[in-house]
Amino acid sequence: MGLKDVKEWLHYCGRCNSCKYIYRVYEPSCPAFEKFKWEPYTSSGKVWIARDLFEGKYELSQSICDKVFACTLCGNCTIQCQQEIGDHALDIFEALREECIEAGYTIPAHLKFRENVEELQNPYGEKHDKRWEGIDDKYFKDSAEVYFFVGCTTSLRNKTLFSNILKLLDYLGVDFTLARDEWCCGSPLLTTGQKKSAKFLAEHNTDLIAKLGAKTVITACAGCFRTLHSQYPSKYGLLTNQNHFNANKEIVEKTKDTENEKDTKNIRVLHISQYLNEIIDKKNIKIKHPKEINVTYHDPCHLGRHVGVFEEPREVLKKLKGVHLIEMPRNRDNAWCCGAGAGVKSGFKDWALEISEDRLREAMQLQKTQDINIDYMISTCPFCERNLSDARKSLIDKGELSDSSLKVIDLVELINLVLKQK
Amino acid sequence: MQDSKNLKEIKKTNITKKIIEDLEKIVGDSQWVNTDIEILMNYSMDMTEQVAPTLAEVAVMPDSTSEVSQIMKLANRFKIPVIPYAAGANVGGLTLPHEGGIIIDFKRMRRLLQIDKENKFIVVEPGFTFGDLKREFMSGGRLEGFRYSFPFAPPYTSVLTNALLNGLGSLGVKYGCANNFITGLEVVLASGEIVQIGQNAINKGKYWISREPLPDLVGIFVATQGTMGIVTKIGLHLIRQPKYTINYAILPKSADDFLRSWVHELDKLNVCDEIGCGYFPAKIAHGIIPDDDLIELMGKLAGLVRKGNWAKLLRLLGWPLLKAVTFNNPFPLIKFLASKNLLPLPEVGEDEPLMISGITITGETKNIFKAKIKAFKKFTRKQEALVIRPKEFGELAGVFNSILDLPAQLPAFYDLRGGGLTWVGSYIPHTNVADGVAKGHKILKKLGFFPVVVLRPMKQDHYFVMRFIIAFNSSDQKEIANARKAVEKVADVVLESGGTPYKMAPPIAKRIWKKADPSFYDFIAKIKDCVDPNGILNPGKLLVNGTPKNPYKLKDLTGNTGGNE
Ligand SMILES: Cc1cc2nc3c(=O)[nH]c(=O)nc-3n(C[C@H](O)[C@H](O)[C@H](O)COP(=O)(O)OP(=O)(O)OC[C@H]3O[C@@H](n4cnc5c(N)ncnc54)[C@H](O)[C@@H]3O)c2cc1C
Ligand code: SF4
Ligand code: SF4
Numbered sequence: 001m002g003l004k005d006v007k008e009w010l011h012y013c014g015r016c017n018s019c020k021y022i023y024r025v026y027e028p029s030c031p032a033f034e035k036f037k038w039e040p041y042t043s044s045g046k047v048w049i050a051r052d053l054f055e056g057k058y059e060l061s062q063s064i065c066d067k068v069f070a071c072t073l074c075g076n077c078t079i080q081c082q083q084e085i086g087d088h089a090l091d092i093f094e095a096l097r098e099e100c101i102e103a104g105y106t107i108p109a110h111l112k113f114r115e116n117v118e119e120l121q122n123p124y125g126e127k128h129d130k131r132w133e134g135i136d137d138k139y140f141k142d143s144a145e146v147y148f149f150v151g152c153t154t155s156l157r158n159k160t161l162f163s164n165i166l167k168l169l170d171y172l173g174v175d176f177t178l179a180r181d182e183w184c185c186g187s188p189l190l191t192t193g194q195k196k197s198a199k200f201l202a203e204h205n206t207d208l209i210a211k212l213g214a215k216t217v218i219t220a221c222a223g224c225f226r227t228l229h230s231q232y233p234s235k236y237g238l239l240t241n242q243n244h245f246n247a248n249k250e251i252v253e254k255t256k257d258t259e260n261e262k263d264t265k266n267i268r269v270l271h272i273s274q275y276l277n278e279i280i281d282k283k284n285i286k287i288k289h290p291k292e293i294n295v296t297y298h299d300p301c302h303l304g305r306h307v308g309v310f311e312e313p314r315e316v317l318k319k320l321k322g323v324h325l326i327e328m329p330r331n332r333d334n335a336w337c338c339g340a341g342a343g344v345k346s347g348f349k350d351w352a353l354e355i356s357e358d359r360l361r362e363a364m365q366l367q368k369t370q371d372i373n374i375d376y377m378i379s380t381c382p383f384c385e386r387n388l389s390d391a392r393k394s395l396i397d398k399g400e401l402s403d404s405s406l407k408v409i410d411l412v413e414l415i416n417l418v419l420k421q422k
Numbered sequence: 423m424q425d426s427k428n429l430k431e432i433k434k435t436n437i438t439k440k441i442i443e444d445l446e447k448i449v450g451d452s453q454w455v456n457t458d459i460e461i462l463m464n465y466s467m468d469m470t471e472q473v474a475p476t477l478a479e480v481a482v483m484p485d486s487t488s489e490v491s492q493i494m495k496l497a498n499r500f501k502i503p504v505i506p507y508a509a510g511a512n513v514g515g516l517t518l519p520h521e522g523g524i525i526i527d528f529k530r531m532r533r534l535l536q537i538d539k540e541n542k543f544i545v546v547e548p549g550f551t552f553g554d555l556k557r558e559f560m561s562g563g564r565l566e567g568f569r570y571s572f573p574f575a576p577p578y579t580s581v582l583t584n585a586l587l588n589g590l591g592s593l594g595v596k597y598g599c600a601n602n603f604i605t606g607l608e609v610v611l612a613s614g615e616i617v618q619i620g621q622n623a624i625n626k627g628k629y630w631i632s633r634e635p636l637p638d639l640v641g642i643f644v645a646t647q648g649t650m651g652i653v654t655k656i657g658l659h660l661i662r663q664p665k666y667t668i669n670y671a672i673l674p675k676s677a678d679d680f681l682r683s684w685v686h687e688l689d690k691l692n693v694c695d696e697i698g699c700g701y702f703p704a705k706i707a708h709g710i711i712p713d714d715d716l717i718e719l720m721g722k723l724a725g726l727v728r729k730g731n732w733a734k735l736l737r738l739l740g741w742p743l744l745k746a747v748t749f750n751n752p753f754p755l756i757k758f759l760a761s762k763n764l765l766p767l768p769e770v771g772e773d774e775p776l777m778i779s780g781i782t783i784t785g786e787t788k789n790i791f792k793a794k795i796k797a798f799k800k801f802t803r804k805q806e807a808l809v810i811r812p813k814e815f816g817e818l819a820g821v822f823n824s825i826l827d828l829p830a831q832l833p834a835f836y837d838l839r840g841g842g843l844t845w846v847g848s849y850i851p852h853t854n855v856a857d858g859v860a861k862g863h864k865i866l867k868k869l870g871f872f873p874v875v876v877l878r879p880m881k882q883d884h885y886f887v888m889r890f891i892i893a894f895n896s897s898d899q900k901e902i903a904n905a906r907k908a909v910e911k912v913a914d915v916v917l918e919s920g921g922t923p924y925k926m927a928p929p930i931a932k933r934i935w936k937k938a939d940p941s942f943y944d945f946i947a948k949i950k951d952c953v954d955p956n957g958i959l960n961p962g963k964l965l966v967n968g969t970p971k972n973p974y975k976l977k978d979l980t981g982n983t984g985g986n987e
Contacts, residue, residue, distance in 0.1 A: 011841045011897035014469045017509055017578030024827070026557035026577060037483060037529040038456060039464040049460050057475075063458045085841075369562065 002099055003054045006092045010051040012085035019043045019077035019086070022334045029076040031337050031355040040067045043077035043089050050092050053099070065105035068096045072344045072355070073191055074301040074337035097193025109346035110192040117201065121183035122152040131155035132180060139166060144177035146275075147214035149205075149228065151221035152184050153382040161382050164416045165220050165272065171419060172279055176218075179208050187223040187302075190231055191342040199236060206238040209267060220272040220412060222300035222381035223341070226307055229269040239269060271303055273313040273380050273411055280319050289322030289418045293375040296326050296363050296406075298388065299335035300381035313380050313411055320418055326374060328362050336362060338379075340387035356391030363406055364395075377408045385410055434522030436500040437479045445482050445524070448492045454483040454530065465517065465525045468510050470844040471896045472906055472927060478505065478519035485530045487608060487616060487654040494652065495614035497524055501956045504612075506648040508548055508580035512587065513845055514927035516647050520962035526652065528580070535655065536630065537564055542660045543605050543630050545622075546581055548653060552829040553577030559663070568660040569593070571600055572828030574698075574876060579829070582656045587925050588645050590847070590878055590887045592782075592828050593661060595689065595697045598881035599849075601644045605657035606630045609643060612651070612954035619643075622657060630657025642949060645924070648960040650953050664695075664784035666791040668811070669826050670798070675806035677701070677777030681856040681877070684805055685779070689883040691801055693794040696826075699779035700876040701859070775863070775873050780826045840895025844905050846912040846930070847889035850921025852879065855886045858919040862890050865911045869904045888921065928976055932966045943967070 003010070020030055020042060028034045032041040039045035046068060052058060071093055078086045100106065113123040120128055131150070132140075148169065154162050169176055183205055186198030205228070209217055217239075219225045232238040280287070297317060303309045310332045317325045330336045339345070339355025360377065367374050377392075379385040388408040395401040409417075446452045456462075457480050466475035484490050497504045503523030510517045519525060532549035544565070546555075552572060558565040571591030573584055584591070589600035597603065606620025619640055620633040633640050642650050674680035680699070688694065783798060785791025802809045850858055859875055866873040871892050878887040890912050894901040913923050913930045917937055923930045935943050947969040950957070957972030968974025 011895065014841045014843050014893075015511070016469075016576040016843075017511060018576045021553045021577050026553040026560070036453075037527075038461050038481075040458075040460050045460075045464060048464065052460070052463055057463065058459045061459075064460050067460065 002102070003050055003092075003095050006050070006088060006095045007054055009085055009088040009092060010047065010054055012083065012088070013044045013047040014083065015044050015048070016083075017042075017044065019081040021080060022076075022330060023080050023082070025329065025334065027330055027334075028336075029080050029334070031074065031076075031339055031358070032071045034358075035351055035354065036067075036070060038067075040064075041070055043081065043093075046071065046096060047085060047089060047092055050096050053096075060099060060103045060105055062105050065100040065107070068093070068100055069107050069110070069192070069343060069347055070351070071342065072301070072337045072339055072352075073342035075305040076301075076334070076337065079305060079333045094191075094193065094195075097191075098195060099193075101193040107192070107343060107347040110188075110194070110343050113188045113192065113343070113346070114194055114197050117184050117186075117189060118197070121201070122156060123184060123188040124152060124156050126156050131182070132178070134159065135162070135166070135178070139176075139178045140180055141177035143213040144175050145214060146174055146176035146216045146218060147209060147212050148176050148178055149182060149185070149217050149219040149224055150178060151219060151224040151382070153223075153386065154221055157386065158382045161220070161385070161410050161413060164410070164413050168276075168412050168416055168419075172276075172283065172285070174279070177212060177214070179212060181208055183208075185219075185221075185224040185227040186231075187227040188343065188346075190227060190235070191223075195235060202232050202236045202238055206232065209239070215267060216275070217267060217269045218272050218275045219269070220380070220410070221383065222271065222303035223383055225269065225271040225309075226302035229271075230307055239267060271307075271309055271312070271380065273303075273316055274309060276411075276415070277312040277315050277319075280316065287320050287415065287418050289320060292322050292324065294324045294326050294372055295376040295378050295414065296328050296366065296374050297331070297378045298328075298338065298359060298384060299332055300379065300384045301335070301337050301341055303380055304335060305333050313378070316411060316415075317378065320415065323414070323418070326366065326370070326372070328359075328366055330362060338381075338384040338387045339391075340383050345383075345387055352387055353391050353394060356387045357395055359388065360391055360395055360401065360406060364401060367405065373405050375405065375407065376414060377406050378411050378414055379408060380411050382410065435479060435502045437502055437522075437524070441496065441500060441502070442480055444496055445480065445493065448489050448496070449482060449484050454485075456481045462525075465505075465507060465510065465519060465527075467518065468513070468515055469842060469896075470513055470515050470905075470927065471842050471894075471902055472844060472909065472929075473515050473518055473520075476518060476520050477522065478525045479522050481507075481525040481527055483527050483530045487610060490526065490531075490610045490652055490654055491614045491616055493524065493526060494610050494612060497958055498612050498614060498956055501958060503958050503961050504652075505960050506548070506652050508583045509551070509578050511575060511579045512583070512925055513843060514925045514930075516587075516925065516927070516960075516963055518962075520928075523958070523961075531654070534558065534564070536627075536657075538629070539565075539568070539660075541629060541631050542568070542662070543657050544660060545627075545630050545655055545657050547655060548580055548582045550581055551578050552581055552584070555581055556829060565660065567663055569663045570658070570660060571597060571603065573600075574828060574830045577829040581658065582653060585656060585658060586644055586653060587647070588849075590880065590889075590924075592696045592698065592826075594878045594880045594887065595882065596695060597661075598884075601640070602881075603659045604640050604644070605632050605659055607640055607643060607653050607657070608655035609651040609653050612956065612959050616654075617651070620657060642953070645964075646946075647925075647963040649950060649964050650959065652959070664786045664791075666785045666788065668783050668791075668795065670781050670783070671810050672699075672779040672781065672802065673808040673810070674777055674779070675808075678856055678860075679806070680777060680779070681859065685879060686852060686883055688781075688798075688801065689879050691797055692882075693783055693798050694781045695784045696782035697779065698781075698826075698876070698878050699777060701775035701777055701863075701873060775875070782826065840893075840897060840901070842894035842896035842902065842905060843891070844894070844909055845889055845891045846909055846916060846923055847876075847887065847925060848913075848916040848921040848923045849880070849885050850888045850916060850919055852883055852886045854919040854921065855888055858888050858915060858921065861915045861919070862888075862912050865915065866890060866892065866908055869908045869911075870901075871904070871908055888916070926964075928962055928964075928966050931964055932976055935966065 020033055022029050030042055040049055075090055078089045116123050116125040183201050186201040189198035233240040336359050338359055339352040345352040363374055363377055385408055392408055396403055445455045461481055462477045466477050503521045505517055505519050505525050507517045507525050507527045528549035531547040533547045534550055536545035557563055571593035573589050573591045585600040585604050591600055606622040609617045622630040643653055783794050785794055863873040874891040876889040892905050892908050894905040913933055916923050947965055950965055951969045951971040955971055966976040
């Protein structure tokens with residue numbers, strides 16, 4: 001997708017500035033704008049850059065690239081905008097990214113992703129086998145009802161979460177398998193304007209899913225989830241027919257037929273929170289925490305705003321007796337981004353951390369105003385969890401936060417904690 | 423930072439690399455000084471698209487009055503134009519850098535500096551927005567229990583600039599335009615001198631309670647569009663939020679009657695804190711798509727009730743009950759009754775403008791509140807109008823809320839298809855509003871624009887706001903040209919109707935001065951020469967013919983010199 005594909009919308013922003021605030025809540029919505037303050041960091045600023053570039057008023061440059069890539073693609077602005085452009089802004093941002101890459105303007109860390117993915121099929125530059133180190137062979141079957149797509153962050157950077165998920169799926173008696181041949185889902189490339197380079201990943205992973213004969217693919221990473229569930233269908237015509245809504249709140253249509261499509265078009269892709277929500281009820285499992293705890297839930301952008309999965313993680317939390325969910329003021333589609341997404345953590349490390357610090361501060365403020373301790377901030381994405389945990393550490397180091405509150409853990413880890421203490 | 427090649431291309435004034443380095447020193451960090459083309463382009467045009475883009479050479483974000491003062495000293499020494507900028511949302515091109523120069527963007531000066539609840543004032547910086555203010559008024563905010571006159575503007579616009587621009591807001595009918603709320607100012611002059619104005623100057627900034635009883639120099643900086651000085655602090659009155667509040671929407675059967683007579687009668691009652699009205703696309707009111715079967719059923723029911731009693735019956739039923747008996751969808755019934763002339767609903771097609779008025783009644787005690795509502799109801803019963811409580815009105819509630827719950831978050835009736843938005847706003851004698859509206863409608867229709875008009879009685883109905891809004895497709899050159907034409911023609915209608923356009927864009931200013939007594943212009947020009955002898959502050963605005971010291975020739979909208987007529 002280049003600017004020509006979105007040209008129809010380039011004149012639809014009236015620069016009313018409303019997207020800088022949460023609608024009717026008047027809290028900031030755009031992390032990039034709050035930090036950098038210059039207009040081109042905002043939604044309208046980027047739309048106008050796209051318009052100017054398309055009309056040839058000036059040319060692409062590294063400085064434009066830096067601004068375009070400082071956006072976390074969180075999509076909050078698109079929710080707050082009450083005009084039609086809101087439905088197309090993310091496409092415009094992505095088109096701008098692709099134009100930057102085409103013209104040779106990049107963020108070095110993002111190029112590194114691509115090299116790593118091309119060579120080792122993961123963005124971290126790790127050897128492929130490292131994904132499965134310490135994982136029992138029993139988890140690799142020739143076929144199963146459910147395929148657990150682990151993802152690079154969970155398998156290479158968060159083995160604790162990985163083993164927690166395996167443990168929980170075992171506890172729930174799920175017939176599932178992992179796949180040794182799993183590759184990066186492509187999210188790091190797709191969100192950094194390198195769609196073309198991600199195609200081989202999408203095709204490989206879809207093939208793999210077909211071979212396993214699984215009927216359901218589950219993933220615990222919001223980024224992998226959005227990619228498999230929404231972007232494979234919309235960008236490559238793979239894994240189509242997902243029961244989901246895109247940012248426009250429309251069901252994504254099957255875009256094209258492929259060879260693989262015959263075998264995979266009826267496969268359901270679910271986030272683990274959706275799967276757990278179903279299975280806990282189906283198996284009538286009762287989980288009770290021995291002592292009352294308070295938790296708050298951080299909506300990952302890729303899971304919430306981008307696909308519309310807001311309620312299932314909350315429903316799972318509500319099923320855990322003794323666990324009290326306390327909502328932050330900016331929740332669901334108004335949630336403040338964790339700051340890690342769309343290549344921001346790799347490209348602008350410090351500022352990604354600042355965004356997460358602000359998210360934690362929101363919860364800290366809640367503790368203050370409600371005079372409570374919030375034990376955990378729950379995430380449903382290992383990437384959010386990682387950035388929020390880094391931010392928590394930074395706030396503890398700065399003396400802003402005590403070690404006894406707001407521990408950042410994944411929903412699966414929370415359930416396992418509860419199970420352990422039973 | 424942009425490379426020097428680009429900088430050379432846009433160079434117009436005396437800005438050198440050294441000056442840019444000096445600016446960086448003043449604000450302490452190069453990230454707050456910017457010459458990137460994509461940043462400067464952002465300041466080169468606004469949603470009105472009425473002017474060919476012109477580029478500033480550098481944009482700077484200071485953090486304090488002292489930094490603003492140092493920037494002004496530097497600019498004054500080298501005679502570089504300076505344009506103060508809050509959000510650029512004035513809808514009149516008032517922040518466009520016609521002569522290049524330095525943009526001072528106030529995003530970093532966004533503080534609520536002082537709150538005095540007892541004396542009911544606040545002091546804020548230029549970047550403090552209506553959204554920020556609203557948040558403070560909301561539950562748990564530092565200003566809970568107070569209110570202010572909110573414009574129909576989006577939340578990211580500045581409270582300070584709105585007051586300086588004579589903004590019109592929700593409390594206009596009681597208190598007049600927003601400059602009436604100003605209690606004092608801190609201003610940086612072109613020379614960099616810092617001046618305090620108002621009682622705050624006497625008591626070392628402790629009590630910004632009023633500009634009276636002192637010489638009222640606040641006026642120099644009001645409506646002068648940033649050409650006289652840069653205001654770095656403003657004191658503003660807060661109004662108490664009474665305990666009880668209710669909103670009503672009025673859909674008069676005849677908009678003309680409403681404007682000519684009964685809105686003034688309504689004001690006389692003195693029960694409304696807010697009265698706003700306007701012509702919006704009628705599709706808003708038709709809102710819910712009527713279900714044919716339901717209409718038929720309602721038609722049969724209608725035959726059972728005698729003509730004339732419907733309005734009464736509906737009132738008796740009340741909206742909740744009406745909604746219940748119509749399966750939550752009262753519109754088909756209303757439409758049907760109106761079509762049979764059984765209800766005093768305005769008869770307008772979906773594509774025509776419909777007059778809707780929103781009013782607010784408040785009361786500190788229940789008795790006062792009830793008495794006011796009673797008086798209002800007694801009055802409206804005599805009028806031919808549909809009076810409803812928007813809260814109870816299904817999908818319409820959202821639309822009315824965006825009219826009544828300000829700041830506005832660009833509601834649907836601004837329909838920015840194509841992104842272009844411009845307007846002619848004016849203050850006009852109330853005796854001339856209805857005719858002015860009719861003439862303006864005609865012009866807009868002829869030029870192919872839907873006539874959206876915002877109207878407000880101001881300051882106890884002493885005068886009226888009449889604002890024609892023109893939304894257009896900014897990718898269509900013909901529409902842009904038509905929008906320009908519409909602005910000029912409607913401005914002429916305003917002037918002929920005895921009104922004066924406000925927040926006037928330079929081409930409209932030119933028309934105003936042509937009509938004005940020359941002594942008025944000359945006097946302002948003399949003051950300008952005193953406070954800004956080098957003419958560096960926002961050149962090209964307001965004083966479009968320049969001053970004795972700095973003559974100026976207004977450029978054409980399209981970028982040529984020689985005026986736009
Ligand atoms: C959709 C829409 C609806 C609107 N509705 C209304 C309405 O109902 N009522 C109303 O009153 N307004 C309305 N406005 C106009 C406008 O948003 C506000 O009045 C606002 O105050 C001006 O916009 P701004 O804050 O972006 O200021 P800007 O446009 O940035 O600046 C306005 C003027 O103030 C000058 N200026 C900026 N900072 C300073 C300073 N520190 N010292 C001196 N001069 C300065 C600028 O140079 C310029 O001349 C509306 C605007 C939009 C887009
Ligand atoms: S993106 Fe939407 S909300 Fe933001 S400035 Fe443009 S029109 Fe307004
Ligand atoms: S996607 Fe998020 S970071 Fe990017 S402009 Fe929108 S709100 Fe800002």
